[in-house]
Amino acid sequence: MSAExxxxxxxxxxxxxxxAALADVSISTVSKVLNGRxxxxxxxRARIEALLNDRQYNRRSPGPNHAPLIEVLCFEIAxxxxxxxxxxxxxxxxxxxxxxxxxxxxxxxxPDLDWIAGVLNRRPVGVILVVxxxxxxxxxxxxxxNIPFVMLDPAGQPTPDVPSIGSADWSGAYAATQxxxxxxxxxxGIVTGPEDMMIATARLSGFRAALESARIPVRPEYIRRGExxxxxxxxxxxxxxSLPTRPTAIFASxxxxxxxxxxxxxxxxxxxxxxxxxxxxxxLKIARWAGPxxxxxxxxxxxxxxxxxxxxxxxTQNRAPAFSRVEMATTLVVRDSTDVAPRRTTEMFRA
Amino acid sequence: MSAExxxxxxxxxxxxxxxAALADVSISTVSKVLNGRxxxxxxxRARIEALLNDRQYNRRSPGPNHAPLIEVLCFEIAxxxxxxxxxxxxxxxxxxxxxxxxxxxxxxxxPDLDWIAGVLNRRPVGVILVVxxxxxxxxxxxxxxNIPFVMLDPAGQPTPDVPSIGSADWSGAYAATQxxxxxxxxxxGIVTGPEDMMIATARLSGFRAALESARIPVRPEYIRRGExxxxxxxxxxxxxxSLPTRPTAIFASxxxxxxxxxxxxxxxxxxxxxxxxxxxxxxLKIARWAGPxxxxxxxxxxxxxxxxxxxxxxxTQNRAPAFSRVEMATTLVVRDSTDVAPRRTTEMFRA
DNA sequence: CTGAAAGCGCTTACAG
DNA sequence: CTGAAAGCGCTTACAG
Numbered sequence: 113m114s115a116e117x118x119x120x121x122x123x124x125x126x127x128x129x130x131x132a133a134l135a136d137v138s139i140s141t142v143s144k145v146l147n148g149r150x151x152x153x154x155x156x157r158a159r160i161e162a163l164l165n166d167r168q169y170n171r172r173s174p175g176p177n178h179a180p181l182i183e184v185l186c187f188e189i190a191x192x193x194x195x196x197x198x199x200x201x202x203x204x205x206x207x208x209x210x211x212x213x214x215x216x217x218x219x220x221x222x223p224d225l226d227w228i229a230g231v232l233n234r235r236p237v238g239v240i241l242v243v244x245x246x247x248x249x250x251x252x253x254x255x256x257x258n259i260p261f262v263m264l265d266p267a268g269q270p271t272p273d274v275p276s277i278g279s280a281d282w283s284g285a286y287a288a289t290q291x292x293x294x295x296x297x298x299x300x301g302i303v304t305g306p307e308d309m310m311i312a313t314a315r316l317s318g319f320r321a322a323l324e325s326a327r328i329p330v331r332p333e334y335i336r337r338g339e340x341x342x343x344x345x346x347x348x349x350x351x352x353x354s355l356p357t358r359p360t361a362i363f364a365s366x367x368x369x370x371x372x373x374x375x376x377x378x379x380x381x382x383x384x385x386x387x388x389x390x391x392x393x394x395x396l397k398i399a400r401w402a403g404p405x406x407x408x409x410x411x412x413x414x415x416x417x418x419x420x421x422x423x424x425x426x427x428t429q430n431r432a433p434a435f436s437r438v439e440m441a442t443t444l445v446v447r448d449s450t451d452v453a454p455r456r457t458t459e460m461f462r463a
Numbered sequence: 464m465s466a467e468x469x470x471x472x473x474x475x476x477x478x479x480x481x482x483a484a485l486a487d488v489s490i491s492t493v494s495k496v497l498n499g500r501x502x503x504x505x506x507x508r509a510r511i512e513a514l515l516n517d518r519q520y521n522r523r524s525p526g527p528n529h530a531p532l533i534e535v536l537c538f539e540i541a542x543x544x545x546x547x548x549x550x551x552x553x554x555x556x557x558x559x560x561x562x563x564x565x566x567x568x569x570x571x572x573x574p575d576l577d578w579i580a581g582v583l584n585r586r587p588v589g590v591i592l593v594v595x596x597x598x599x600x601x602x603x604x605x606x607x608x609n610i611p612f613v614m615l616d617p618a619g620q621p622t623p624d625v626p627s628i629g630s631a632d633w634s635g636a637y638a639a640t641q642x643x644x645x646x647x648x649x650x651x652g653i654v655t656g657p658e659d660m661m662i663a664t665a666r667l668s669g670f671r672a673a674l675e676s677a678r679i680p681v682r683p684e685y686i687r688r689g690e691x692x693x694x695x696x697x698x699x700x701x702x703x704x705s706l707p708t709r710p711t712a713i714f715a716s717x718x719x720x721x722x723x724x725x726x727x728x729x730x731x732x733x734x735x736x737x738x739x740x741x742x743x744x745x746x747l748k749i750a751r752w753a754g755p756x757x758x759x760x761x762x763x764x765x766x767x768x769x770x771x772x773x774x775x776x777x778x779t780q781n782r783a784p785a786f787s788r789v790e791m792a793t794t795l796v797v798r799d800s801t802d803v804a805p806r807r808t809t810e811m812f813r814a
Numbered sequence: 815c816t817g818a819a820a821g822c823g824c825t826t827a828c829a830g
Numbered sequence: 831c832t833g834a835a836a837g838c839g840c841t842t843a844c845a846g
Contacts, residue, residue, distance in 0.1 A: 127838085127839065127840090128839065128840065128841095129838095129839080129840095137816080137817080138816065138817040138818080139817085139839090139840080139841095140816075140817055140818085140819095140841080140842080141815090141816065141817070143840065143841060143842085144816095144841090144842095146840095147841080149841095149842090151815065151816080152815070152816085153815055153816090156815080156816085179581050179584035179585045181564070181585075189546075189549065189550045189553055190546055190547055190549075190550035192543075192546075195540075195541055195543075195546040196541055198540065198541075198549075198565065199540045199541035199567065202540055202565060202566065202567045203567065203569075206566065206567070206569075206575065209577065209581075211564050211566065211581050211585065212564065212565055212566070213532070213562050213563065213564050213565075214549065214553060214563055214564075214565045215553065215557065215562065215563070216550065216553045216554065216557070218554075218557075224557065226560065230560075230562050234532075234562065342748070342751075342752055368752075371752045372752075374752075374754055375752070375754065378754050378755075397693070398749055398752070400693075401693055401719075401722045401723075401725075401726065401749070402753075402754070403725055403726065403729050403753070403754050404729075405726075478822085478823060478824090479823065479824065479825095480822090480823075480824095488832080488833080489832065489833040489834080490823090490824080490825095490833085491825080491826080491832075491833055491834085491835095492831085492832065492833070494824065494825060494826085495825095495826095495832095497824095500825095500826090502831065502832080503831070503832085504831055504832090507831080507832090
């Protein structure tokens, strides 16, 4: 037995075999639980999970060599939204002496195949999912290793067992639309986000509800589907503005989209806000910088990110969070891109 | 066999068995070389080491299965520039199976006090400094631990012993200014970046040089200092446009600044580009989205970030990089914010 | 749902 | 110096 023996640790970390003996099951079964595979009764799974937890399986030993990490998985890492969230997470995590590993999803809603392997290897304190979700297997893998996770503005139907932090998208969209209605607009178009994203659906739904409350019929041709990108705002904005009865206001489901609508309007010689009012959603920095400055719905990204870090650190200390889902209030920010509706008849004949 | 199978990779990473076959030795021998054990002839060892290197065999770092990490330290993590760089680094690093730890500097040019401690603890494969620098002590700490580092667009005087990747700022500024001169502008203002940042100095210097080449005197009141922010573009832009002889063109040292100049012009009722031409620097996405679309100097952020990762991974394998400093070419991108100089006296006539 | 068994990638003591 | 063989920790297809 040479000095190379790596088992210098006081207890040595548990092996599957030991755990199997303790739980009175086979090694295979422990392995399944550890990797979130199916084919284990709920009871057995619970017993083994408790054991894994108890024996700190594969858990980094706390001590001088412990550099705590938070994993952040982002959909569209280069988007302004993700950027502002990352910056906020970084600031708060740094205060707590926790470093931040950032990964992109390669622009899909689910992580790369080898992402989870890296995470399990790194043994982070927790995981924050920014506008993306995890397959169930991976959720189970994280849970069995006692790595908590939180969703930030989840795109899919939030699962009740995962704490998630969102924004009040429906009421934001309602407020945006109401603002336009109060300005006298009746012909209001919308560029939506992708159908499979909850936030897009919520925004569309809030838009509809506000119109219905005001007894304004919802015209199908005024509803245009798109992604949240600039190019979608441009394409769908152009489509809306080329309609026989063109809308006098457009609600874009994101600020970036709204800038696309700006470009469409510019190209077609439609003046904002005198001939067309535009409302965005998010209140990114670019909303303030646009010309004219964009009226939009403020999503409190920084506060949301801070919540996410707090909840995660609570969970890390095995403190249950106070909620499973919270939606932070959105607020209407009126700037220069919205104005009273132009008079239909005169405007139509001149154009 | 479900779709979850993680072994879907076409090539997978090399196994000892494969390497053994290639080297025509036993698995045991490869294992010995891999772990620095004695009992292998120098010749065999060299052959196998070459192979390991060649096949990018995943060397296990000290500690139980260590996942490789790149550290990225960013000045102003939420800036568009940093964002685009981070996204590019992430993409490339992920391809190589390396994760990315991102830290902000709390908006100073040097890292937080406890940053280096975390880095040494995490034992990253290397460090990328995005628009920031390290105190000498920390450089020495990294060197002594064999952790290579690279500067991306360094703000300070580049030290010859640290590989750094920049952009051709001087020639970019020269090209921007020349473009304005060719359009007939003579009264050209500039909003610069902070004096202590090399890139700001280089851009100002290129501006001056172009004017001097064209024998246009440089008026001191046309040179306004600022940070690279929107607010500086606004403040200094307003100052320039309020001058008795107001400039007909403004060169902003960053795109974000240029949008600030847009806002100043809007506030003062100065039309772009008919009454005022504006050129930016960076070619961020927002440059394309601005109204009018911004003429700017393209800095190849993505290519620069990729270079940084490549150099770092080269250094990791103890291969010296091909250079200590490289500046990637910038290019003039003409869009809609620049036009021929207005005739001083009849500037109201243009439609 | 459960576990025996085959197997994988790796390490190591040991015979040649 | 070299490699056959035993073994370790783990995963997984499959029989029950």
